[in-house]
Amino acid sequence: MDIRRRNTKTKQMIMTVLSDSSSALCYEDFEKQLSGTIDKATVYRILQGFCDDGKVHKISGNNGKTYYALCHHCNSGNHNDNHIHFQCIRCQTILCIDKQFSIPVLPPGYRMTDMHCLISGHCPDCFNEIADYEKK
Amino acid sequence: MDIRRRNTKTKQMIMTVLSDSSSALCYEDFEKQLSGTIDKATVYRILQGFCDDGKVHKISGNNGKTYYALCHHCNSGNHNDNHIHFQCIRCQTILCIDKQFSIPVLPPGYRMTDMHCLISGHCPDCFNEIADYEKK
DNA sequence: ATTATTATTGTACCTTTGTCGCATTAATAT
DNA sequence: ATATTAATGCGACAAAGGTACAATAATAAT
Numbered sequence: 001m002d003i004r005r006r007n008t009k010t011k012q013m014i015m016t017v018l019s020d021s022s023s024a025l026c027y028e029d030f031e032k033q034l035s036g037t038i039d040k041a042t043v044y045r046i047l048q049g050f051c052d053d054g055k056v057h058k059i060s061g062n063n064g065k066t067y068y069a070l071c072h073h074c075n076s077g078n079h080n081d082n083h084i085h086f087q088c089i090r091c092q093t094i095l096c097i098d099k100q101f102s103i104p105v106l107p108p109g110y111r112m113t114d115m116h117c118l119i120s121g122h123c124p125d126c127f128n129e130i131a132d133y134e135k136k
Numbered sequence: 137m138d139i140r141r142r143n144t145k146t147k148q149m150i151m152t153v154l155s156d157s158s159s160a161l162c163y164e165d166f167e168k169q170l171s172g173t174i175d176k177a178t179v180y181r182i183l184q185g186f187c188d189d190g191k192v193h194k195i196s197g198n199n200g201k202t203y204y205a206l207c208h209h210c211n212s213g214n215h216n217d218n219h220i221h222f223q224c225i226r227c228q229t230i231l232c233i234d235k236q237f238s239i240p241v242l243p244p245g246y247r248m249t250d251m252h253c254l255i256s257g258h259c260p261d262c263f264n265e266i267a268d269y270e271k272k
Numbered sequence: 273a274t275t276a277t278t279a280t281t282g283t284a285c286c287t288t289t290g291t292c293g294c295a296t297t298a299a300t301a302t
Numbered sequence: 303a304t305a306t307t308a309a310t311g312c313g314a315c316a317a318a319g320g321t322a323c324a325a326t327a328a329t330a331a332t
Contacts, residue, residue, distance in 0.1 A: 006299050006308055027289070039311050044290060046309090060196040062252065064318075065289075084240050089249060101240045104220050104253075107233065109260030113225060116198070117240075117253040124245030142279055142328050163318070175282050180319060182280090200289075201318075 005049070010038055014046050015055075024059050024067035024085070024094035059085050059094055062120055067094045084117045090126035094118075141185070146174055150182050151191075160195050160203035160221070160230035195221050195230055198256055203230045220253045226262035 017033050018025065030043050047068050050056035059067040084097040103115060122130065153169050154161065166179050183204050186192035195203040220233040239251060258266065 003308080004300085008299075008309065010310070040289090041291075041312085042310055049309095058198075060198055060200065060254070062194070062196055062250075064196065064200065064202060066200060086242065086246060097240075097243065099240055102238075103255070104233075104235055104237045106222065106255065106257075109263065110222060110257060111263055112255050112257040114198075114256040115254070116256070118196070118251070119239070119242065119248050120250040120252070121242075121246060121248040127245065127247055139279075140329085144280065144328075146281075176318090177283085177320075178281055184320095 005053070010042060011046055011049075013038065014043065015050075018050075018056065018068065018070050021069075022095070024069035024096060026061070026065040026067050028065075059116060059118065061087055061092065061094060062089070062118060063087075063092060069094070069096050072098070084119060086119045086121065086123070088123040088126050089120050090122060090130070093123060095123070141189070146178060147182055147185075149174065150179065151186075154186075154192065154204065154206050157205075158231075160205035160232060162197070162201040162203045164201075195232075195252060195254065197223055197228065197230055198225070198254065199223075199228060205230075205232050208234070220255060222255045222257065222259070224259040224262050225256050226258060226266070229259060231259070 013034060014030065017030055021029075027040070027043060030038075030047075031040070034043075047056060050068070051058055055071055056068050057071050059069065061067050084099060084101065085094055086097055087094045097119075101117075103112070106112060149170060150166065153166055157165075163176070163179060166174075166183075167176075170179075183192060186204075187194055191207055192204050193207050195205065197203050220235060220237065221230055222233055223230045237253075239248070242248060
């Protein structure tokens with residue numbers, strides 16, 4: 001039933017990339033940071049494994065890509081990431097905003113297992129750059 | 137600056153499919169309902185056009201697909217779809233839940249333009265089917 | 273009604289995301 | 303040191319989604 005994981009260099013490298021990042025990452029980001037050392041299929045498999053173990057959670061961005069970020073209060077079989085994600089519509093960066101908020105009531109008969117709240121907009125950096133551009 | 141749209145049969149067909157559906161639709165759904173009459177590229181272009189006009193909004197599902205649903209209180213340049221979306225993890229159906237809810241406060245400097253809240257779980261139908269299956 | 277304009281469509285092609293099977297490699301247990 | 307079996311790399315592949323371009327068809331102008 002339980003698959004016993006092995007601690008490999010590849011996993012360590014991916015985990016390091018995740019830990020060093022302040023924002024959520026998509027495959028492209030891993031590819032860049034690892035400069036193509038690790039195969040695409042392996043990257044996806046490892047990230048999926050981390051998700052199954054409750055170490056990482058997935059976020060579907062508004063650009064159709066899936067982003068991955070470290071979990072803080074989760075374990076295998078029980079994800080607990082009911083926080084907000086913010087994605088900048090200019091630089092695409094996704095940030096986890098660790099702020100609990102009330103989950104709306106569902107219509108009768110609907111059962112919730114998970115929740116993702118993605119707010120789109122401009123991050124401070126991009127907002128400033130746009131403001132600078134407008135001035136000219 | 138403003139592109140004047142033309143009222144074509146293709147657009148009418150896609151709009152009819154959207155109007156007749158109680159849930160949000162992905163490309164696959166359009167393909168099925170139109171039985172491949174309209175080319176893929178055209179479907180995507182028309183849907184994108186509807187989004188630009190504020191007639192339709194996009195929802196990124198947890199399965200990596202983009203879903204489209206009619207807007208109710210939007211216009212071009214100003215989307216106003218701060219409602220919740222529910223996606224069943226079994227049948228993948230996405231439902232718009234027209235219930236306003238308070239948008240959490242963002243950290244200083246962040247500007248919100250849009251919001252998508254996707255709750256995953258079981259819809260009543262799928263929940264019942266699972267319950268029936270468990271009984272056996 | 274006819275013609276001119278240009279938005280729209282279909283076609284072909286391409287990129288990206290993400291998955292799968294399989295032989296090989298390497299982490300752990302014996 | 304050896305056996306076991308996760309994990310990896312490779313190749314191939316399907317699906318999502320977008321682009322360039324020539325052909326078509328709505329609309330505007332005549």
